[in-house]
Structures are given as C-alpha cells and as structure tokens.
Amino acid sequence: MIRRLCIVGTGLIGGSLARDLRRLGKVAEVVGSSRHAANLERAVELGVIDRFDVDVARAVAGADMVVVAVPLGAIPGVFERIRDAVDDDAIITDVGSVKGSVVAAACSVLGPRLPRFVPAHPIAGTEHFGVDASIERLFERRRVILTPTTETGADALERVSRMWETVGAEVVEMDVTRHDEILAATSHLPHMLAYTLVDVLGGMKERAEIFRFSAGGLRDFTRIASSDPRMWRDICLANRDAVAEAIERFGSELDRLAGAIRRGDGEFVHRAFTRAKSVRDEYS
Amino acid sequence: MIRRLCIVGTGLIGGSLARDLRRLGKVAEVVGSSRHAANLERAVELGVIDRFDVDVARAVAGADMVVVAVPLGAIPGVFERIRDAVDDDAIITDVGSVKGSVVAAACSVLGPRLPRFVPAHPIAGTEHFGVDASIERLFERRRVILTPTTETGADALERVSRMWETVGAEVVEMDVTRHDEILAATSHLPHMLAYTLVDVLGGMKERAEIFRFSAGGLRDFTRIASSDPRMWRDICLANRDAVAEAIERFGSELDRLAGAIRRGDGEFVHRAFTRAKSVRDEYS
Numbered sequence: 243m244i245r246r247l248c249i250v251g252t253g254l255i256g257g258s259l260a261r262d263l264r265r266l267g268k269v270a271e272v273v274g275s276s277r278h279a280a281n282l283e284r285a286v287e288l289g290v291i292d293r294f295d296v297d298v299a300r301a302v303a304g305a306d307m308v309v310v311a312v313p314l315g316a317i318p319g320v321f322e323r324i325r326d327a328v329d330d331d332a333i334i335t336d337v338g339s340v341k342g343s344v345v346a347a348a349c350s351v352l353g354p355r356l357p358r359f360v361p362a363h364p365i366a367g368t369e370h371f372g373v374d375a376s377i378e379r380l381f382e383r384r385r386v387i388l389t390p391t392t393e394t395g396a397d398a399l400e401r402v403s404r405m406w407e408t409v410g411a412e413v414v415e416m417d418v419t420r421h422d423e424i425l426a427a428t429s430h431l432p433h434m435l436a437y438t439l440v441d442v443l444g445g446m447k448e449r450a451e452i453f454r455f456s457a458g459g460l461r462d463f464t465r466i467a468s469s470d471p472r473m474w475r476d477i478c479l480a481n482r483d484a485v486a487e488a489i490e491r492f493g494s495e496l497d498r499l500a501g502a503i504r505r506g507d508g509e510f511v512h513r514a515f516t517r518a519k520s521v522r523d524e525y526s
Numbered sequence: 527m528i529r530r531l532c533i534v535g536t537g538l539i540g541g542s543l544a545r546d547l548r549r550l551g552k553v554a555e556v557v558g559s560s561r562h563a564a565n566l567e568r569a570v571e572l573g574v575i576d577r578f579d580v581d582v583a584r585a586v587a588g589a590d591m592v593v594v595a596v597p598l599g600a601i602p603g604v605f606e607r608i609r610d611a612v613d614d615d616a617i618i619t620d621v622g623s624v625k626g627s628v629v630a631a632a633c634s635v636l637g638p639r640l641p642r643f644v645p646a647h648p649i650a651g652t653e654h655f656g657v658d659a660s661i662e663r664l665f666e667r668r669r670v671i672l673t674p675t676t677e678t679g680a681d682a683l684e685r686v687s688r689m690w691e692t693v694g695a696e697v698v699e700m701d702v703t704r705h706d707e708i709l710a711a712t713s714h715l716p717h718m719l720a721y722t723l724v725d726v727l728g729g730m731k732e733r734a735e736i737f738r739f740s741a742g743g744l745r746d747f748t749r750i751a752s753s754d755p756r757m758w759r760d761i762c763l764a765n766r767d768a769v770a771e772a773i774e775r776f777g778s779e780l781d782r783l784a785g786a787i788r789r790g791d792g793e794f795v796h797r798a799f800t801r802a803k804s805v806r807d808e809y810s
Contacts (some may be wrong), residue, residue: 444805515755521728
C-alpha cells in the first residue's frame, strides 16, 4: 500500500500507473506535478490524480513513493529539485526508456538518497502521449525492467517491484548497459527507421500520391512515427552510442541487400527474406 | 457478368477475387490453375473455385476472363503457355505488384493478344498467403491501379475496371514507370526495411532477449517481414532500379540522422522527428 504517491510528469505512463493503483485501492493519495498546470488540471478532471503542485519540491513533500515520469532530458533537473525536498524514507523511481543516463544522473545528483532510488523501465506505451492518452491496464502482461545500482537498497527494490506487479507487469532485473543495448535494437532503432521513412516519403515530390496509394502495411509500419518527437529526441541523445551503432549495423545490412538487388542476386535476397520470416514467425 | 473466369495462381489475391465475384453472382464458373494440385484441391474444398486444371493451357480454354495471379517471376512463363490457348475474345489481366516488367513481358510474348491485355495492381493484401489466406471483401475501399499500354483496347480496360469495381475497389489509371516508382517508395522499401531489421535482430547474440523485451511497436513494425519471401524476391528483382534507388535515398537520410545523434545535435533530430510526425498524422 502506498500512502502518498507523487507522479512527476503526469502523462501516458505516469497517468496510467496512477489510474491502476487508484482503481486497485493500492494508494491513498496521488499528487501530480508537471510544468504545465493545464495538463495537471486535466489530470484531476480525469480522476487520475487527487491534487497537484507545479512546484515539484512542494509536490514530493510527504510522499512515500515518487515516480519520475518526465522526458529523459528533464530527469536530471527533477532529481536536483527533489533531492532536498523528499522525505527521508521516500522511494524514488523513474520510467525512462534509457537507463545509463538516468543512473549517471542519479549517482551524481541524488547523493545520500541513492540507496532509495530504483531505475525502472516499463516496456509499454502507445504512439499517443499526454494524460488524455493514459489508460487503465496499460501494464498488464508487460515487462518492467529494473536496473539497480550497487547502492540500491533491497527494500526499495522490493517496493518498486511490488508496485509494478500490482498493476499486472512482470518485473525483471537487468544490467544497465545490456538494457540500453537491447532497447537500442528492439525499440530505438525501429523508431529511427519509421521516422526516417516517413520523413523521406514526405519529402518526395509524389508525396500526395505516395500516401494515397499506400496500404495497411505502410500504416502499421509507420504508426510509431506519430510518437512524441521530444521524448524520442531525448531517447536518441541519452542512448546515443548504442543507437548510432544499431543504426550503422542496420545500414550496412541494408547496403548489402541493395547491392544484391542491383546485381539481380535472387539467391541472396531470397535467403535473407526467408531467414527474416522464420525469425518473425517464431517470435510473434 | 463473367461467363468463365480462369484464375491462374489461386492464392490470396486470386482466391479473394474469385470468392467475391462468386458471392456477388458476377461469375458463372471459376476455373483454377496452379503448379500445385494440392493447393487447387484445397481451393475447390473452400468453395473458391469450381474446378481446376494444372495444365494452364487447358485451364484457360473457353474462359472470357483470365486473371494471372502468380508471383511476378512466373508471369512471363504463364503468358507463353496461354498465348495460343486462350479464346480470341478472352481478356487477360494480372495482379503483379510491379508493372514495368509485366508490361515488357506482355509486349514481347502476347503479340496479337496485347490489345486484350490489361496490366493491373490491386493494392491489397496481408502478410499471409496461399488460398487458405483468401478472404471475402479484401478489395473493398482499396485501390486498383491499371497501367494500360498504348495497345490496350478500351473495351478490355472497361471490363477489367468493372470487375474490380464490382468487388468494391476504386480503380485508377497511372503511367507504368510512375507506378513502379511510387510503389517502390510506399510498399517495396518498407518491406526491405522490415526484412532487414528482423534479419539484423535475429543475427544478434541477444536474439532471445531482444524479442522477449519488445513491445507492440516492434510487432507492428515487423509484421510485413512475415510476407512470402519468394513473392518479395520477385518484386525486388522486377523493380530493381526503383527499389535500389529508394533504399539508397533512405540510407543516406538514415546516415544523416546517425551523424546528428553521434554529435548530439538535438535540434536536427527534433526537427526531423517533428516533420515526420506531422506527415504521418496528416495521412493516417
């Protein structure tokens, strides 16, 4: 049971978590904070939070669980503003999609609070964002990856795990570098490809016809290009080495495929597609 | 009304077309042909065709409408085998995803039959294939592009248009080269990206974890990598210049993005993502 939950950044993830914990009766009070009062008023209206404070230091006071759910680039600033304002027994956790940069910020900013900080990444979301996009049961049967530091206390880890399990997620622990490499491949790279494809198509002179003569394949393929540009800019920059490396690895495979197509090497092309299809069919 | 429809290649597209024409009472008899008797027996069982003949020359005899729905690479061979077997008044059309290569094959093979040949491309399909994947209403509100040659007769064009409109499609005409360029961008390129991404991920040592920790975004993004490898090999090779050029255009944009990420150029990245999001939101 959480006595007072403070959600810093009351958007899709923070809002959906608050909705579920309230629905399940696992939290007594939810306080929201964000730089945008309008968003917070909307969150109260939607019944996602009980009250709010745009001053994050005041918002976290008295909370026993603080969930930092702002875009990655804003996390270090939030850590600085809450460090001296949180209760001594408060647990701090985040939901950032990149963990190396968050852990680095926590280590350099949180100081004595570090044992009660738990880096976390719920692998859930949609291409929509903001508190209006928050929904119930977003985390059911989804995975939440925790990347504890050597400083992270067992009790804090346990409480954050339990919070996510309460809303239906499967919690796993992972090394922080491994997390960032895997997510670069499985999530960040596909987003870069979708954004780049839509940007290329949008820049072509046949633009109107291109979209007119597209089918469901393109629509599904580019759905993630509707995601929040700021959030994804932050992810790219926070995980820049792993993302750039994943892009380059992909780029050289794509070059090899283009070469095979140019020289009419049907064998190469057929082998590559068959390999991919069998992987896709196995994991879907 | 079609008296006898011959579907050469009774798979997803040919089978779905036959299903709708029968359902709507717009065809008296449907004859199937394919190299695989088992597939044809299944098509009879499913009620997609009335009867079949694995010998395509015998199958087309007496038909007033012949729809060639085999993979692109097999189309020239089918044209050769049916040229002297079809009735003089029979209309021949195809459903190939690339039109330049089909038109070239028709011009060099069909000879005096050319005025009754209509190159067509229904922009519809799923990642599934074979007659078991054929469904009713696949073409409703979808577009069918016709790329007539200077030889194509007005009556043949009209009858093929009407056939597709009957099953709910919107028919448009387009220049053959333009068709192949637009489809390279909007359909062939995304398939190359999806196949390449899954192939890259499948080749990584963290393969099992990569798919375990992926979310809906990756699943949607890679759905098209389950498509028929042979069909897509044929499409790449038939449209090789336009496909290779689309890949290269994409590759250089992706390189620019990787460069911006490496140097931490958040402005560049944010602008690119914002541009893409606005295009995607406009057309979805």
